Amino acid sequence: MDESIKVVAFLIGSQRYGIPVQNVLGIEKMQPITEVPQTSDFIKGIINLRGEITPALDLKQRLRLGVTEHAEETRILIVTMNDMQVGLIVDAATDVMTLDTNALEDAPEMTNGISTSFIEGVANLEDNLLILLNLEYILDFTEVNEVNEMIDN
Template identity: 50%
Template sequence: MDTLSKFIVFQLNDQEYGADIQQVLSIEKLQDVVQLPQTPDFIKGVINLRGSITPILDLKQRLHMEEATYTDQTRVLIASMNNVQVGLIVDVATDVIDIDESVVEPAPDIAGGVSSVYLKGVAKLENRLLLLLDLERVLSFEELNEVKQAVEEN
């Protein structure tokens, strides 16, 4: 029997991506972000999410796409990366779907302009391709520590 996994579907520049639901704690509306000095461009700042200071990253900038324009549809995926809670800004979060691992193929070196370093694979669904992002790989260990330090210092 094939294995099904649940994925949250979101968009960046009209391309659909999926993130394993086990890596996503919640989906939030974008709120006012307090900027932090001397941090990489893709770190937009922090928010107070239910009493927890959460760093916010622009996922498009992190994946070397053009800078995002935020709209009412913009969402923040709250994820746990190596026990650090971070928010990832996406254009829109659209769906939660089950994906059978039999339809997932290894990611090509570059897919949708995104390096395969960040991808778990590509899901070939009936009428669309879904790039499956591995949220644990979005930040390197050093970058994650940089994010933690920026939050602790401010």
């Protein structure tokens, strides 16, 4: 039986990435971020999202691919990861797509310098590759605690 998953596709630089749609609560335009001192470089601060304090992380910087330049297309993906609501800053959110799970391949040992623990799989689309991220591994234990402290304060 063929199975499929729905993913939200987005860009970091020119590379397409995806995360399962069930992890995405919303897609927001870039908004002012309140910086929080003494946090990791990729943790940009917090945003007030409809009354809920949400940490904002630069996903490009977290994956060690540079720093996201804020432009008209820049978006904040509001996601749940590690039982927290977090905003992931990306270059652009492109679309929602359905991927055939049979088309997903295991991640190669090294993909664009990104640790393969972050990667759920790679889908070979007609025009390029889509890297499916595993949100549970984007933050390590220390970083999860750091983000939790931001929410609790």
